[in-house]
Amino acid sequence: MEHDNPRESPSKEGSSLPGEWPSSDLEQALSQILHRLSGQESRRGKARNAALQDLSALIDATEGDKLFEGTGTSLRGMPEMLGQVAKALEKYAAPPKEQGDRSDGHSEVAEKAAAVGLLFLKLLRKVEAAKNSLVCPAWKTSLRHLSGPIYIFAVTHSLEQAWTSPRSQDVAGEVLALLLHVTECGSVAGFLCGENEDEKGRFSVILGLLKPDLNKESWKNNPATKHVFSWTLQQVTRPWLNQHLERILPPSLLMSDDYQTENKVLGVRCLHHIVLNMPAADLLQYNRAQVLYHALSNHLYTPEHHLVQAVLLCLLDLFPVLEKALHWKGDAARPTTHCDEVLQLILTHMEPEHRLLLRRTYARNLPAFVKRRVPGLLVWPLGILTVRHLKRLERVIIGYLEVYDGPEEEARLKILETLKLLMQYTWPRVSCRLVVLLKALLKLICDVARDRSLTPEPVKSALLEEATDCLILLDHCSQGQVKRLLARILQSCEDSKLVNCIRKVQQVSEGAPCDGT
Known part of the structure; x- marks a missing residue:
């Protein structure tokens, strides 16, 4: 007893x-x-x-x-x-296992x-x-x-x-x-990885203790296990993470494939950490990178903006791994990349999207797709490949510039950044779109100038400055046509903010080079 x-x-x-x-x-x-x-x-x-x-x-x-x-x-x-x-x-x-209100x-x-x-x-x-x-x-x-x-x-x-x-x-x-x-460890990373090269860390021991609770049947029995695994994983970086790939990848994929958004986001962040801290050769071995790509791209059909944001950030760092062996020899068409596929899907979703949080998420990440560089093509930014998507990009840009996005105007600011990049990289194709883009930019400037909402003045100033920069780039791409068209507006315009923007465009020297052209 x-x-x-x-x-x-x-x-x-x-x-x-x-x-x-x-x-x-x-x-x-x-x-x-x-x-x-x-x-x-x-x-x-x-x-x-x-x-x-x-x-x-x-x-x-x-x-x-x-x-x-x-x-x-x-x-x-x-x-x-x-x-x-x-x-x-x-x-x-x-x-205990989560069951309703606990x-x-x-x-x-x-x-x-x-x-x-x-x-x-x-x-x-x-x-x-x-x-x-x-x-x-x-x-x-x-x-x-x-x-x-x-x-x-x-x-x-x-x-x-x-x-x-x-x-x-x-x-x-x-x-x-x-x-x-x-x-005698100065940090959690030192505890897990070892304080020096000769010392063996305890990350393997921790993974061994967590393993029974990280399989398909048991990982939800203890709601803390996923958080302990995720937080611990974030503390271990390269080169210490390399030897544990076979033990950390399956649980991360398992969490990312769950039906709950919280678990999906947690799993995607684990996968992102693995992508950032694992050699490309290890990810390409056994087709792991392709498995990651398909697991991540499936989440792009979700309406959850937090998940879409995590997935896009991870994909942007996965593209260089997937396209590592891609080289353009100059005597054939440049191959379609995974980045092309995702950009096409994003633009398809952006056009009809009306939910502000998703619109901001898509717009926030769009410039990164334009700025991406294809491995092996050091002189060719991925932006030049956006020519393939130019018509759809044009529709998205014009549509997003027309819609007020709240006090911070994050979506419209990011769309203006995208437009600037697009004109820098695809300038030979811009002149034929002069009228459409000029109308959209002038309408935006007029809307901001007349805005009496709660939008802070610094945000309005940023919008006007970005729109003016776009007008200057558009003028360079069209060999000065924008200045000539704006000169007529200046004679009859009474709005001071619009006049200031037009004068800034006119003051730019006609001989000044356009960045990226």
Whole structure:
């Protein structure tokens, strides 16, 4: 029969002081506590509190050399036993599977996390004391078993999530800081990768502990696992990430393929980190880059602007990998690229799109597609290839310039930036579109000049400046036709802002070169 009294449960008959217990007795006491933490009775409040109190009393009453040393005859020494206890504590404090409104359950999780965090602090202080005493070499082995579960606990509860509270976050933050101090690591990246080339990091250990909860059947059982994996992955960069590709890619793809937008965004950000920190040769091997491309491009049909933004950023960095072997020899048509395919799809979506958040997302990323450079064609920016999409780009640009986009005018500013780039790269094809583009730009200037809404003056000034720059570029591309047409308007125009823009265009020297032409 188990006792709830912390002074009775771990004690053994015939022992005088807890610090003088043999290691075998300590193992037996820890084994009992481990059973109570991992068994069904751990769900009951009284048994739970008793187990934690017993463990706290055991840690307080036991000297470091006894707590960390193993027994010569035991199948499992104290270091491994402590590691098992740490795993049980981490699982015990983990949030339950999400099922509807779990606000009460989340409050209980935060309380358990705070209690478990205090126990981890005690254990780490024992490790630190043993480390400083130099009489107990077993602390190194114990720390090796403890560091993984303690790290997962600290990350789970130090990030702001539904199951955390200010108290549990503070305790978890202290646990992580003390863990880094005891392991002599200056940062989480150093803890995971190693502080120097000769030192082996703990990233592999963490992945091993997370692996059982990251497969298709189990990854939603613990809502914290995906966040711990994602946050940990972001701390590891090249070249340390290379050797773990086979272990980090499947969970990232699994999350990105979920039906919940939150999980999709989390998975796409993991994939983006992998793309940025993995050699292109590794991504091209076994057709991994193509798998990534198809997994990402499928998300472009979603109406969720957060997801579209994450996907576009990732694709823009994936294109150079996909097109790494692409070289134009000059005697044939330039091949269609993945960037062409995505740009065509984006423009198709942009034309009829009426939702402001999606319009801003598309417009925000459009200049990056025009500025992209094809690998191997150092003198040919991808912008020249936008000639293939010029008609559709023209319709999108004109349509977006006509629509007010709110106080910040992000969409129209980005569309003006795109137009400037487009004229720089495709200037021979611009003169035949002179009238259409000139009308659109003048209409925009008039709309901004007459705007009496809440749009801040700096935003209006930025719009007028960008539109004026576009007029100057348009004039260069049309061999001065814009100046001649604007001269007629200047004679009858009374709007001061429009007059200022026209005069700026006229003041530009006719012989001045046009950037990019």
